[in-house]
Amino acid sequence: MGSFHSREKKSSMAGKVVIEASAKHTATLIFLHGLGDTGHGWASTLAEIRPAYVKLICPTAPVMPVTLNAGFRMPSWFDLRSLSLTEPEDEAGIKSAAKNVHLLIEEEEKAGIPSNRIVLGGFSQGGALALYSAFEYKKQLGGVVALSCWLPLRQLFPIAALGNKETRILQCHGDSDPVVPLHWGQESYKMMKTFAPNSNFKTYMGLSHSSSTEELSDIADFMKEIMPSL
Template sequence: MAPGSNNVVIDAKDGNHTATIIFLHGLGDTGHGWAETFAAIKPSYCKLICPTAPAQPVTLNAGMIMPSWFDLMTLTHNGPEDAEGIAKASQSIIKIIEEEMSKHNIPAERILLGGFSQGGALSLHTGLRYSKPLAGILAFSCWLPLHKDYPDAFVQGNKEVPVLQCHGEADPLVPKMWGNMTADILKGFLKTFEFKVYRGMGHSSCNEELRDAAAFISKSLPPL
Protein backbone atom coordinates (compact mmCIF):
# COMPACT_ATOMS: atom_id res chain seq x y z
CA MET A 1 0.00 0.00 0.00
CA ALA A 2 1.33 3.46 -0.92
CA PRO A 3 2.89 5.73 0.16
CA GLY A 4 5.02 4.55 3.12
CA SER A 5 5.98 1.25 4.69
CA ASN A 6 4.63 2.11 8.15
CA ASN A 7 1.00 2.73 7.31
CA VAL A 8 -1.39 1.96 10.13
CA VAL A 9 -4.57 0.08 9.21
CA ILE A 10 -7.37 -0.58 11.68
CA ASP A 11 -10.05 -2.79 10.19
CA ALA A 12 -13.77 -2.51 10.66
CA LYS A 13 -15.20 -4.72 13.38
CA ASP A 14 -16.51 -8.20 12.60
CA GLY A 15 -15.65 -7.87 8.92
CA ASN A 16 -18.45 -5.34 8.42
CA HIS A 17 -16.41 -3.00 6.21
CA THR A 18 -18.75 -0.59 4.41
CA ALA A 19 -16.73 2.66 4.57
CA THR A 20 -13.14 3.86 4.85
CA ILE A 21 -11.48 6.82 6.58
CA ILE A 22 -8.04 7.93 5.40
CA PHE A 23 -6.32 10.40 7.74
CA LEU A 24 -2.98 12.08 6.97
CA HIS A 25 -0.54 13.16 9.68
CA GLY A 26 1.38 16.42 9.89
CA LEU A 27 5.02 17.23 9.17
CA GLY A 28 7.51 15.02 11.02
CA ASP A 29 4.88 12.62 12.32
CA THR A 30 3.91 9.09 11.20
CA GLY A 31 0.70 7.19 10.62
CA HIS A 32 0.80 6.10 14.26
CA GLY A 33 0.40 9.71 15.44
CA TRP A 34 -3.36 9.92 14.84
CA ALA A 35 -4.36 6.26 14.58
CA GLU A 36 -5.40 5.75 18.20
CA THR A 37 -7.33 9.03 18.29
CA PHE A 38 -9.37 8.22 15.21
CA ALA A 39 -9.82 4.58 16.12
CA ALA A 40 -11.65 5.85 19.22
CA ILE A 41 -14.14 7.98 17.25
CA LYS A 42 -14.68 6.03 14.04
CA PRO A 43 -17.88 4.01 13.52
CA SER A 44 -17.44 0.23 13.85
CA TYR A 45 -18.14 -0.35 10.14
CA CYS A 46 -15.34 2.01 9.05
CA LYS A 47 -11.85 0.89 8.19
CA LEU A 48 -9.18 3.42 9.19
CA ILE A 49 -6.00 3.99 7.17
CA CYS A 50 -3.30 6.32 8.52
CA PRO A 51 -0.48 6.40 5.94
CA THR A 52 3.06 7.53 6.71
CA ALA A 53 4.68 10.13 4.48
CA PRO A 54 8.06 9.39 2.91
CA ALA A 55 11.16 10.84 4.59
CA GLN A 56 12.60 13.75 2.60
CA PRO A 57 14.49 17.03 3.13
CA VAL A 58 12.33 19.97 4.22
CA THR A 59 13.58 23.39 3.15
CA LEU A 60 11.76 25.19 5.97
CA ASN A 61 13.63 23.03 8.50
CA ALA A 62 17.09 23.72 7.06
CA GLY A 63 16.96 20.66 4.82
CA MET A 64 16.42 18.23 7.68
CA ILE A 65 15.11 14.85 6.53
CA MET A 66 11.79 13.88 8.08
CA PRO A 67 8.41 12.40 7.13
CA SER A 68 6.86 15.00 4.85
CA TRP A 69 4.16 14.80 2.21
CA PHE A 70 5.87 17.52 0.17
CA ASP A 71 8.51 20.19 0.65
CA LEU A 72 7.64 23.29 2.69
CA MET A 73 9.59 26.35 1.67
CA THR A 74 8.15 29.22 3.67
CA LEU A 75 5.59 30.12 6.32
CA THR A 76 4.16 33.01 4.29
CA HIS A 77 0.86 32.42 2.52
CA ASN A 78 2.09 33.97 -0.73
CA GLY A 79 5.51 32.26 -0.78
CA PRO A 80 6.72 29.58 -3.24
CA GLU A 81 5.10 26.13 -3.05
CA ASP A 82 6.27 22.68 -4.04
CA ALA A 83 3.68 22.12 -6.78
CA GLU A 84 5.47 19.04 -8.13
CA GLY A 85 5.76 17.48 -4.68
CA ILE A 86 2.13 18.25 -3.86
CA ALA A 87 1.00 16.56 -7.09
CA LYS A 88 3.16 13.50 -6.38
CA ALA A 89 1.85 13.20 -2.82
CA SER A 90 -1.71 13.59 -4.02
CA GLN A 91 -1.26 10.74 -6.48
CA SER A 92 0.00 8.51 -3.68
CA ILE A 93 -3.20 9.18 -1.71
CA ILE A 94 -5.36 8.61 -4.79
CA LYS A 95 -3.71 5.18 -5.10
CA ILE A 96 -4.94 4.34 -1.60
CA ILE A 97 -8.44 5.59 -2.42
CA GLU A 98 -8.58 3.58 -5.62
CA GLU A 99 -7.21 0.48 -3.92
CA GLU A 100 -10.13 0.65 -1.48
CA MET A 101 -12.46 0.93 -4.44
CA SER A 102 -10.97 -1.85 -6.55
CA LYS A 103 -9.90 -4.37 -3.92
CA HIS A 104 -12.53 -3.84 -1.24
CA ASN A 105 -15.52 -2.61 -3.27
CA ILE A 106 -15.83 0.62 -1.27
CA PRO A 107 -17.25 3.34 -3.55
CA ALA A 108 -15.71 6.82 -3.53
CA GLU A 109 -18.79 8.24 -1.81
CA ARG A 110 -18.07 5.92 1.14
CA ILE A 111 -14.47 7.12 1.55
CA LEU A 112 -13.71 10.08 3.82
CA LEU A 113 -10.37 11.87 3.55
CA GLY A 114 -8.85 14.01 6.28
CA GLY A 115 -5.64 15.25 7.79
CA PHE A 116 -3.83 17.51 10.23
CA SER A 117 -1.62 20.46 9.27
CA GLN A 118 0.40 19.47 6.18
CA GLY A 119 -1.74 16.33 5.97
CA GLY A 120 -4.89 18.43 6.14
CA ALA A 121 -3.57 20.61 3.34
CA LEU A 122 -2.96 17.52 1.22
CA SER A 123 -6.42 16.14 2.00
CA LEU A 124 -8.04 19.36 0.77
CA HIS A 125 -5.90 19.45 -2.36
CA THR A 126 -6.58 15.81 -3.20
CA GLY A 127 -10.26 15.70 -2.32
CA LEU A 128 -11.23 18.89 -4.13
CA ARG A 129 -9.43 17.87 -7.31
CA TYR A 130 -10.24 14.15 -7.37
CA SER A 131 -12.28 12.92 -10.32
CA LYS A 132 -14.97 11.35 -8.10
CA PRO A 133 -16.80 12.97 -5.17
CA LEU A 134 -15.79 11.56 -1.78
CA ALA A 135 -17.95 11.17 1.33
CA GLY A 136 -16.31 14.18 2.95
CA ILE A 137 -13.10 16.02 3.77
CA LEU A 138 -11.93 16.73 7.31
CA ALA A 139 -9.30 19.48 7.49
CA PHE A 140 -7.54 20.12 10.83
CA SER A 141 -5.26 23.14 11.43
CA CYS A 142 -4.29 23.55 7.81
CA TRP A 143 -4.41 25.62 4.64
CA LEU A 144 -5.34 25.22 0.97
CA PRO A 145 -2.23 24.52 -1.12
CA LEU A 146 -1.83 26.33 -4.44
CA HIS A 147 -4.76 28.53 -3.46
CA LYS A 148 -4.22 30.86 -6.41
CA ASP A 149 -5.35 28.04 -8.72
CA TYR A 150 -8.92 28.26 -7.40
CA PRO A 151 -11.71 28.24 -8.33
CA ASP A 152 -10.46 26.97 -11.72
CA ALA A 153 -8.70 23.93 -10.19
CA PHE A 154 -11.82 22.78 -8.39
CA VAL A 155 -13.58 19.74 -9.90
CA GLN A 156 -17.18 20.91 -10.29
CA GLY A 157 -18.57 17.45 -9.60
CA ASN A 158 -17.26 17.77 -6.04
CA LYS A 159 -19.28 20.86 -5.10
CA GLU A 160 -21.55 18.81 -2.85
CA VAL A 161 -18.73 17.05 -0.98
CA PRO A 162 -19.09 18.17 2.66
CA VAL A 163 -16.00 19.77 4.21
CA LEU A 164 -15.39 20.42 7.90
CA GLN A 165 -12.45 22.74 8.46
CA CYS A 166 -11.20 23.15 12.05
CA HIS A 167 -8.58 25.54 13.43
CA GLY A 168 -7.18 26.61 16.77
CA GLU A 169 -7.61 30.28 17.63
CA ALA A 170 -4.12 30.32 19.19
CA ASP A 171 -2.26 28.29 16.53
CA PRO A 172 1.34 29.65 16.37
CA LEU A 173 2.51 27.46 13.45
CA VAL A 174 -0.36 27.65 10.97
CA PRO A 175 -1.92 31.00 11.95
CA LYS A 176 -5.69 31.28 12.07
CA MET A 177 -5.32 33.89 9.31
CA TRP A 178 -4.42 31.02 6.96
CA GLY A 179 -7.50 29.16 8.10
CA ASN A 180 -9.63 32.24 7.49
CA MET A 181 -8.25 32.68 3.97
CA THR A 182 -8.83 29.01 3.20
CA ALA A 183 -12.40 29.23 4.50
CA ASP A 184 -13.08 32.33 2.38
CA ILE A 185 -12.06 30.40 -0.74
CA LEU A 186 -13.87 27.16 0.07
CA LYS A 187 -17.20 28.68 1.05
CA GLY A 188 -17.32 30.33 -2.36
CA PHE A 189 -17.88 27.08 -4.23
CA LEU A 190 -18.76 24.33 -1.74
CA LYS A 191 -22.40 23.58 -1.00
CA THR A 192 -21.79 22.03 2.44
CA PHE A 193 -18.91 23.72 4.25
CA GLU A 194 -18.30 24.57 7.90
CA PHE A 195 -15.35 26.36 9.50
CA LYS A 196 -15.01 25.87 13.25
CA VAL A 197 -12.55 27.74 15.45
CA TYR A 198 -11.59 26.55 18.95
CA ARG A 199 -10.75 29.06 21.63
CA GLY A 200 -7.34 28.61 23.25
CA MET A 201 -6.34 25.71 20.98
CA GLY A 202 -2.84 25.85 19.48
CA HIS A 203 -1.39 23.66 16.74
CA SER A 204 -3.01 20.55 18.17
CA SER A 205 -6.45 19.09 18.79
CA CYS A 206 -8.99 19.17 21.62
CA ASN A 207 -11.96 17.15 22.84
CA GLU A 208 -14.47 19.57 21.34
CA GLU A 209 -12.84 19.31 17.92
CA LEU A 210 -12.83 15.51 18.09
CA ARG A 211 -16.50 15.46 19.07
CA ASP A 212 -17.27 17.65 16.06
CA ALA A 213 -15.15 15.37 13.86
CA ALA A 214 -16.97 12.26 15.12
CA ALA A 215 -20.33 13.86 14.36
CA PHE A 216 -19.13 14.86 10.88
CA ILE A 217 -17.90 11.33 10.18
CA SER A 218 -21.17 9.75 11.34
CA LYS A 219 -23.19 12.13 9.17
CA SER A 220 -20.94 11.72 6.12
CA LEU A 221 -20.67 7.94 6.49
CA PRO A 222 -23.99 6.71 7.89
CA PRO A 223 -24.49 2.98 8.43
CA LEU A 224 -25.85 1.04 5.47
Protein backbone atom coordinates in the same frame (compact mmCIF):
# COMPACT_ATOMS: atom_id res chain seq x y z
CA MET B 1 3.46 20.22 13.73
CA GLY B 2 2.85 17.14 15.79
CA SER B 3 -0.39 15.78 17.10
CA PHE B 4 -1.37 13.07 19.53
CA HIS B 5 1.61 10.76 19.73
CA SER B 6 0.04 7.63 21.19
CA ARG B 7 1.49 4.48 19.68
CA GLU B 8 -0.71 2.19 17.63
CA LYS B 9 0.24 -1.49 17.79
CA LYS B 10 -2.13 -2.79 15.13
CA SER B 11 -0.93 -3.78 11.66
CA SER B 12 1.41 -1.39 9.87
CA MET B 13 2.02 -2.34 6.25
CA ALA B 14 3.80 -0.59 3.39
CA GLY B 15 4.33 2.60 5.40
CA LYS B 16 0.79 2.91 6.66
CA VAL B 17 -1.13 1.99 9.78
CA VAL B 18 -4.32 0.12 8.97
CA ILE B 19 -7.00 -0.50 11.60
CA GLU B 20 -9.79 -2.67 10.30
CA ALA B 21 -13.45 -1.94 11.02
CA SER B 22 -14.73 -3.70 14.14
CA ALA B 23 -18.11 -4.30 12.48
CA LYS B 24 -18.95 -4.97 8.82
CA HIS B 25 -16.68 -2.69 6.80
CA THR B 26 -18.82 -0.23 4.80
CA ALA B 27 -16.74 2.98 4.93
CA THR B 28 -13.11 4.12 5.15
CA LEU B 29 -11.29 7.11 6.65
CA ILE B 30 -7.90 7.96 5.15
CA PHE B 31 -6.10 10.42 7.45
CA LEU B 32 -2.84 12.23 6.71
CA HIS B 33 -0.56 13.31 9.58
CA GLY B 34 1.32 16.58 10.01
CA LEU B 35 4.96 17.43 9.25
CA GLY B 36 7.47 15.21 11.04
CA ASP B 37 4.85 12.80 12.38
CA THR B 38 3.97 9.26 11.23
CA GLY B 39 0.79 7.29 10.65
CA HIS B 40 1.01 6.16 14.28
CA GLY B 41 0.57 9.73 15.55
CA TRP B 42 -3.19 9.86 14.98
CA ALA B 43 -4.19 6.22 14.58
CA SER B 44 -5.09 5.34 18.18
CA THR B 45 -7.00 8.58 18.76
CA LEU B 46 -9.03 8.28 15.56
CA ALA B 47 -9.68 4.58 16.17
CA GLU B 48 -11.47 5.53 19.38
CA ILE B 49 -13.89 7.97 17.72
CA ARG B 50 -14.63 6.39 14.32
CA PRO B 51 -17.85 4.42 13.85
CA ALA B 52 -17.39 0.65 14.14
CA TYR B 53 -18.02 0.09 10.41
CA VAL B 54 -15.22 2.47 9.37
CA LYS B 55 -11.78 1.17 8.41
CA LEU B 56 -8.96 3.58 9.30
CA ILE B 57 -5.90 4.10 7.11
CA CYS B 58 -3.10 6.37 8.39
CA PRO B 59 -0.23 6.42 5.89
CA THR B 60 3.22 7.75 6.74
CA ALA B 61 4.77 10.41 4.54
CA PRO B 62 8.08 9.76 2.81
CA VAL B 63 11.22 11.11 4.50
CA MET B 64 12.64 14.10 2.63
CA PRO B 65 14.65 17.29 3.23
CA VAL B 66 12.35 20.13 4.34
CA THR B 67 13.41 23.66 3.45
CA LEU B 68 11.47 25.18 6.35
CA ASN B 69 13.54 23.09 8.77
CA ALA B 70 16.94 23.99 7.30
CA GLY B 71 16.94 21.00 4.98
CA PHE B 72 16.71 18.39 7.72
CA ARG B 73 15.10 15.15 6.58
CA MET B 74 11.78 14.15 8.13
CA PRO B 75 8.42 12.64 7.14
CA SER B 76 6.79 15.21 4.87
CA TRP B 77 4.14 14.97 2.17
CA PHE B 78 5.85 17.71 0.16
CA ASP B 79 8.50 20.36 0.74
CA LEU B 80 7.48 23.27 2.95
CA ARG B 81 9.52 26.30 1.97
CA SER B 82 8.16 28.88 4.40
CA LEU B 83 5.27 29.73 6.68
CA SER B 84 3.94 32.45 4.43
CA LEU B 85 0.91 32.60 2.15
CA THR B 86 2.84 34.72 -0.36
CA GLU B 87 5.97 32.57 -0.86
CA PRO B 88 6.22 30.05 -3.75
CA GLU B 89 4.98 26.54 -2.91
CA ASP B 90 6.26 23.10 -3.88
CA GLU B 91 3.73 22.73 -6.70
CA ALA B 92 5.30 19.60 -8.21
CA GLY B 93 5.58 17.94 -4.79
CA ILE B 94 1.99 18.73 -3.86
CA LYS B 95 0.65 17.39 -7.14
CA SER B 96 2.75 14.22 -6.86
CA ALA B 97 1.61 13.64 -3.26
CA ALA B 98 -2.03 14.06 -4.31
CA LYS B 99 -1.62 11.31 -6.90
CA ASN B 100 -0.41 8.97 -4.15
CA VAL B 101 -3.46 9.85 -2.05
CA HIS B 102 -5.66 9.07 -5.05
CA LEU B 103 -4.02 5.63 -5.25
CA LEU B 104 -5.02 4.96 -1.63
CA ILE B 105 -8.61 5.93 -2.46
CA GLU B 106 -8.61 3.69 -5.52
CA GLU B 107 -7.31 0.75 -3.47
CA GLU B 108 -10.36 1.06 -1.23
CA GLU B 109 -12.66 1.33 -4.25
CA LYS B 110 -11.16 -1.86 -5.71
CA ALA B 111 -11.81 -3.53 -2.33
CA GLY B 112 -15.51 -2.73 -2.72
CA ILE B 113 -15.93 0.58 -0.87
CA PRO B 114 -17.55 3.20 -3.14
CA SER B 115 -15.84 6.58 -3.26
CA ASN B 116 -18.80 8.29 -1.57
CA ARG B 117 -18.15 6.10 1.49
CA ILE B 118 -14.51 7.22 1.73
CA VAL B 119 -13.57 10.24 3.86
CA LEU B 120 -10.27 12.05 3.39
CA GLY B 121 -8.81 13.82 6.40
CA GLY B 122 -5.62 15.33 7.68
CA PHE B 123 -3.87 17.56 10.20
CA SER B 124 -1.70 20.60 9.33
CA GLN B 125 0.36 19.72 6.23
CA GLY B 126 -1.70 16.53 5.95
CA GLY B 127 -4.93 18.54 6.07
CA ALA B 128 -3.64 20.80 3.32
CA LEU B 129 -2.91 17.75 1.17
CA ALA B 130 -6.32 16.24 1.99
CA LEU B 131 -8.10 19.37 0.72
CA TYR B 132 -6.05 19.59 -2.45
CA SER B 133 -6.35 15.85 -3.15
CA ALA B 134 -10.13 15.93 -2.70
CA PHE B 135 -10.62 18.75 -5.18
CA GLU B 136 -8.30 17.03 -7.65
CA TYR B 137 -10.29 13.77 -7.45
CA LYS B 138 -13.07 13.47 -10.00
CA LYS B 139 -15.22 10.93 -8.13
CA GLN B 140 -17.36 12.09 -5.21
CA LEU B 141 -15.92 11.40 -1.77
CA GLY B 142 -17.95 10.97 1.40
CA GLY B 143 -16.42 14.06 2.99
CA VAL B 144 -13.25 15.87 4.01
CA VAL B 145 -11.93 16.60 7.52
CA ALA B 146 -9.30 19.37 7.44
CA LEU B 147 -7.65 20.21 10.77
CA SER B 148 -5.39 23.20 11.53
CA CYS B 149 -4.51 23.66 7.88
CA TRP B 150 -4.86 25.68 4.67
CA LEU B 151 -5.65 25.09 0.99
CA PRO B 152 -2.34 24.85 -0.89
CA LEU B 153 -1.80 26.25 -4.38
CA ARG B 154 -4.75 28.59 -3.89
CA GLN B 155 -3.90 30.50 -7.05
CA LEU B 156 -4.92 27.45 -9.11
CA PHE B 157 -8.48 27.42 -7.76
CA PRO B 158 -11.33 27.24 -8.55
CA ILE B 159 -10.14 26.10 -12.00
CA ALA B 160 -8.10 23.24 -10.46
CA ALA B 161 -11.15 21.80 -8.69
CA LEU B 162 -11.99 18.78 -10.83
CA GLY B 163 -14.43 17.27 -8.34
CA ASN B 164 -15.88 17.26 -4.83
CA LYS B 165 -17.16 20.80 -5.11
CA GLU B 166 -20.45 19.68 -3.53
CA THR B 167 -18.86 17.37 -0.95
CA ARG B 168 -19.23 18.27 2.72
CA ILE B 169 -16.05 19.62 4.28
CA LEU B 170 -15.37 20.12 7.99
CA GLN B 171 -12.53 22.55 8.58
CA CYS B 172 -11.35 22.96 12.19
CA HIS B 173 -8.79 25.41 13.61
CA GLY B 174 -7.65 26.62 17.02
CA ASP B 175 -7.64 30.38 17.63
CA SER B 176 -4.28 30.13 19.43
CA ASP B 177 -2.38 28.21 16.73
CA PRO B 178 1.23 29.52 16.63
CA VAL B 179 2.27 27.34 13.67
CA VAL B 180 -0.56 27.61 11.13
CA PRO B 181 -2.28 30.90 12.03
CA LEU B 182 -6.06 30.93 12.31
CA HIS B 183 -6.32 33.49 9.50
CA TRP B 184 -4.69 30.98 7.10
CA GLY B 185 -7.57 28.61 7.71
CA GLN B 186 -10.12 31.42 7.54
CA GLU B 187 -8.76 32.75 4.24
CA SER B 188 -8.78 29.26 2.74
CA TYR B 189 -12.34 28.75 3.94
CA LYS B 190 -13.56 32.02 2.43
CA MET B 191 -11.95 31.15 -0.87
CA MET B 192 -13.28 27.56 -0.84
CA LYS B 193 -16.84 28.71 -0.12
CA THR B 194 -16.88 30.39 -3.54
CA PHE B 195 -16.72 27.00 -5.27
CA ALA B 196 -17.34 24.45 -2.48
CA PRO B 197 -20.49 25.71 -0.75
CA ASN B 198 -20.80 22.73 1.61
CA SER B 199 -17.69 23.75 3.56
CA ASN B 200 -18.05 24.42 7.28
CA PHE B 201 -15.47 26.15 9.49
CA LYS B 202 -15.22 25.65 13.27
CA THR B 203 -12.97 27.67 15.56
CA TYR B 204 -11.83 26.32 18.94
CA MET B 205 -11.05 28.82 21.68
CA GLY B 206 -7.64 28.43 23.31
CA LEU B 207 -6.59 25.55 21.05
CA SER B 208 -3.01 25.67 19.76
CA HIS B 209 -1.54 23.52 16.96
CA SER B 210 -3.11 20.30 18.18
CA SER B 211 -6.49 18.69 18.70
CA SER B 212 -8.93 18.65 21.61
CA THR B 213 -11.74 16.57 23.05
CA GLU B 214 -14.29 19.03 21.67
CA GLU B 215 -12.81 18.90 18.18
CA LEU B 216 -12.63 15.10 18.21
CA SER B 217 -16.27 14.95 19.28
CA ASP B 218 -17.21 17.19 16.36
CA ILE B 219 -15.26 14.94 13.98
CA ALA B 220 -17.05 11.87 15.32
CA ASP B 221 -20.44 13.53 14.83
CA PHE B 222 -19.47 14.65 11.32
CA MET B 223 -18.44 11.11 10.36
CA LYS B 224 -21.77 9.70 11.48
CA GLU B 225 -23.69 12.42 9.61
CA ILE B 226 -21.96 12.06 6.26
CA MET B 227 -21.56 8.27 6.39
CA PRO B 228 -24.37 6.75 8.44
CA SER B 229 -24.52 3.04 9.09
CA LEU B 230 -25.82 0.98 6.16
